[in-house]
Each structure stands twice: as C-alpha cells, then as structure tokens.
Amino acid sequence: MNFMKNQAHLQKFPNLGQDVTIWPMAKIVFPEVIFIGDSVIIDDFVFIMGGKMTRIGSFVHIASFTSITGGGKLIMEDFTTLSSGVRLFTGNDDYLGGSLTNSTVPYPYRKPMRSFVRIKKHAIVGANSVILPEVTIGEGVAIGANSLIKRDCEPWTIYAGSPAKPIRPRPKEKILELETQLCQEVYDTNGNYIPINQRKKLDET
Ligand SMILES: CC(C)(COP(=O)(O)OP(=O)(O)OC[C@H]1O[C@@H](n2cnc3c(N)ncnc32)[C@H](O)[C@@H]1OP(=O)(O)O)[C@@H](O)C(=O)NCCC(=O)NCCS
DSSP states (O other): OOTTTTOGGGGGOSSBOSSEEEOTTOEEEOGGGEEEOSSEEEOTTOEEEOOSEEEEOSSEEEOTTOEEESSSEEEEOTTOEEOTTOEEESEEOOTTSSSBOSTTSOTTTBOOEEOEEEEOTTOEEOTTOEEOSSEEEOTTOEEOTTOEEOSOBOTTEEEETTTTEEEEEOOOHHHHHHHHHHHHHHBOTTSOBOOGGGSOOGGGO
C-alpha cells in the first residue's frame, strides 16, 4: 500500500503521516499548509489547493479527479472519503451581484468569500458531488452520487439529490464497532499509529 512513500515528490510535504500514498500525478498547491495523517491515499488527477489550511485525518481516501479549491479551510476527519470527481469549494465568488467575480479581478472590485468545509468521521461523499462552502457534513453521513451539498448534513444520515435531501438513516453501530476493532490493530496502547510493515498480520492473531 505504501509503495509510493519514499518518492522524492513527497519531500515537499512538511506535515505528513505514515503510510501515505500521494500518486505522482496528483497536483497539490501550497503543501506547507496541508496536514496529512496516517494511512492516506490521494489518487492521480486529484487537485488540492491548500487554501488557509487543509487538515486531512487518518484512513482517508481522496479519489481521482476530485478537486478541492476556494482558498478557505478544509477539515477531513478520520475515515472519510471523497469519491471520484467530487468538487469541493471552501470559498466562493459573489454570485449575487455585490462585486465583480473571478480570480483575474483584484480587490476591492472582487470580494471572494473564504470559508470552510468540515467533513466529520466516517462520512463518504459519492462520485461527482458538489460541496459548497460553509457546510459541515456530520459524522457518518453518506452522500449519493451527483449530489449538491449546500447545507449542513445531520450525522448518520444518507443524503442524495440536487440539492441533497435526507433519504434514510445510516446505521452507526456496525461502523463504530469495526472502527474500534481496527484501531486495536493499528494503534499501540499509547495511541501511536503502527505502520503497515510493523503490524502483525490480521490472520496471525
Ligand atoms: C445514495 C445511495 C447510497 C442510495 O442507495 P440505495 O439505498 O440503494 O438507494 P435507492 O436506490 O433505494 O434509492 C432511494 C431513493 O433515493 C433516490 N436516490 C438514490 N441515489 C440517488 C442519487 N445519487 N441522487 C438522487 N437520488 C438518488 C432514488 O431515486 C430513490 O428515490 P425514490 O424513493 O423517490 O424512488 C446510492 O444511490 C448512491 O448514490 N451511492 C453513491 C455511490 C458512489 O458514488 N460510489 C462511488 C465509488 S465509492
């Protein structure tokens, strides 16, 4: 899993955990403001603009063709997923007519809003979804493919559609139980992450 780990292109990331795979055709701008936990995969053709700050937890996957832009702050907690083609914006132009728009226009003619997106533990965002700024996607949320997220999503709920609406609860007991079991395998008694090549194989225990 961590076969890309020692590649030179990872050296530009000062805040990197263990067992992190960033495929070489991912494009990441401002890596100095990006914090990445342990056991993370960022696929080829992902585009991330660090913005004010980007914090990616542990056991996170960002799949191909996803983009993260907008210049604000992003927090992806542990066990979160952005499927392929997600468009996540942490900031926005003024669409309602208060200023000129787009990156070519200087301040004060343009007044972009720099905001945040927070994705809480165990949330998964389906392919080609769009996440607009200033939303919190609650713990355990699943978002259907091709959805538009414009408002906060309540924990442990499945959402879908444009704009996304809740379609049913997402049971949490099994996911939390599996997390507990996995964490016993991958963290030592002091809570330190055990890299893959130092772990006992699951079938040896
Ligand atoms: C949201 C999702 C998980 C729901 O799965 P499900 O429980 O099998 O859903 P159902 O097919 O029973 O649909 C339930 C209702 O939601 C609607 N719905 C389901 N997915 C939808 C979507 N992505 N967008 C809009 N509506 C959706 C269905 O049309 C149905 O509506 P109805 O009750 O009016 O007929 C699934 O449809 C989905 O989008 N998964 C994302 C998969 C993905 O992106 N994978 C990428 C690789 S990880």
